[in-house]
Amino acid sequence: AKNDPEVRNRVEESCKKILRHKYQLGLNNYEPQTVEKLNNDLNQNRYYILKQRLYNEAVTMLANKKNILPIKKNSDNKIAVVTFGNNNSVSKRLSEKGIKNTAFLLNSNASSEEIKRTAKQLKSYDYVVLNIRNTSSYPSKNYGITPAMISFVRHIPNSTKLIFNLFGSPYAVDKFNFGRNLSSLLVGYEDNVMVENAIIDILTGKMSPKGKLP
Secondary structure, eight states, rough: TOOOOHHHHHHHHHHHHHHHHHHHHTTGOOOOOOOHHHHHHHHHHHHHHHHHHHHHHHEEEEEEEGOOSSSOTTTOOOEEEEEEESSSSHHHHHTTOOEEEEEEEEEEOOOOHHHHHHHHHGGOOOOOEEEEEEEOOOOOGGGGOOOHHHHHHHHHHHSSEEEEEEOOOGGGGOOOOOOOTTEEEEEEOOOSSHHHHHHHHHHSSSOOOOOOOO
16 A cells, blocks of 8 residues: 555645644744743633533522522521531531531441431421432443432331432432422532532522533
8 A cells, every 4th residue: 555656645634734734833832831930820710610500500400499599697596507428518418507517427338226216316306408419420330329318218207397408310310209398409419629619609508500401
């Protein structure tokens, strides 16, 4: 093939095209760029602000019965914040914003006994803010939804209003059988601190949800 005039012409034509584009970009006078300030250039605050704004506009509210959100500060309602995940940062941040609550932390694979014991404790609470975290974007992993999470939702007392925050795919919503106590449902699509920021702002009334299901 290397002696084929047609092949040789095609190769030369392609090479000239590439060289022409490089010339147009000024790469014939290429000067290596310093990488000393590259980290600062890539981590400018304006990029984080833009990223946060995108997450703010993504979080979707699928239910808000009787306008239960935003949660009222300094009310007489007893609020429990239950999180399936590694920490209960949502509880801490709500407390910092004047919303008193009691934190409960459950492992994604909590035992049946622990599920029932925790659910029983919720009978004395008016609101349960349930955060589903450590999720997955993969259907093959059931979107990170475990039998413990599904069971816990079933065991929440019907007398308690449920504020459900899903830090994951909206497809995971169908994994749960909600009772009549479901009062609010927020979908964050992912599990990260920027989604948490957005959900906290919606729960406290600093921001209204703007997202729509794809």
